[in-house]
Amino acid sequence: MRTAGILMPITSLPSPYGVGTLGQCARDFIQFLHRAGQTYWQILPICPTGYGDSPYQSFSSYAGNPYMIDFDDLKKEGLLQEEEYASISWGDNPARVDYSLLYSHKFSILRIACSRISGVLSERFQTFCKEQNVWLNDYALYMSIKDYYDGQSWQEWPETLQKREKDSLEAIRQELTDEILFWKKVQFLFFYQWDKLKAYAEENNIKIDVIGGTSSGSIIATLYAMGYSPYYIYILFKRYARELVNQNPKSIFTSFGSFFSNKKVPFAGFYSGEEIEKGFDEVAKRKGIRKLTDINMPVVVPAVDLKDSKEYIFTNFIPENSKEKDKYITDISIGKAIRASSSFPVVFNPCEYKTHKFLDGGILDNVPAQEIKLQGANKVIAINFKADEINNQSTVMDIAMRSIDIMGNKVSEESLGASDMVLTIETDKTGLLEIEKLDECYKYGYRGTMEKMNEILKIINQK
16 A cells, blocks of 8 residues: 655744744644645654754754754643743744744743753653663763853863863763753653654544543543543553552551451451542542543443442443443542552452442453443454463462453453454563553553554554
């Protein structure tokens, strides 16, 4: 099959801020490509421009061009106020880029944005620095020294710096600590926007009308239905997963004692699950959402009642053609629904709600494809995670996870059969509570999906 595309440098896109950016002008162009039936966008180099403002004469082959960072998107992240950049002149000719004005104004505004990086973004910045340490440290040092010497070529610097003598480099690092941090943050902001733009382009042909998930999938499904981007969901997941496992060691010791005791000491799970509920209620409030019924996109979140062994569905829309209306629960908070569906047996206490005691929905239905079809979905793409094999090094948690997978997959065969496609993701021996492997799992999922993207698009586009 033949495909076509368009060559368009990002900097050539129309923008009120002197040069095309990674923001709305780029997203608009992606929409244009989609409407025009184009498959490819050739963008040319995105590295920083050097002398003469040419991307082919760059300070780095790794770094991104700070000129492409979008101010309006930084405003949405709470890093800028519109009055801090809207009134600045970027030139008199909209058909030409005034690079001298960009050089004069862009970085002063970026300094304001960088000074406000905090919270989740700060955590992501720290991760970015670790992931990019092969080039980022030297690049930030180089740019800091270059600014310190008024933009002079490195050949004009003191000879000790030219030759990278250890003592001289360490001394200048200490003197320029704040500047080095600034240049690292600039690159973080570039790649933060760049990654979101790439995700937007890749997802542009895929419109999700209904979403559902069980256990950890309930978190992803609910957050997405609320309007959070996949990347931001990943950041939130890391944050709250870390808080979850940072439980008081004394309470865990007590739980183990109860678990193995012959005495009738009350024991329900090693973790209460309350932190999950509180955390995601807070996340929902940021969107002005309290209950599932406040969400516009249909969402399906299964759980199992410990008392009557039945499956219940937390949802914001009860399907008209369902024959089991009593199994649907709509009047429930976001945090409670997520906690109930995620209450993995023994690991978490059952989630109490009215007369129910809910456990992980994966016990009866790992993949709620049938329920999603009842909500009106024409095509269902199911995500299934491959359980690791059990060996001599397997932990109690590994065995428990494998057991739930066996049970859930067996009873979910019918649901999987109702799916138009099952995308199986391998996570390379990742245990239930191995939070330190979340970055790896994110990459496995992304890579596995991208490898199947052509198949996914083919199924979606079938009449």
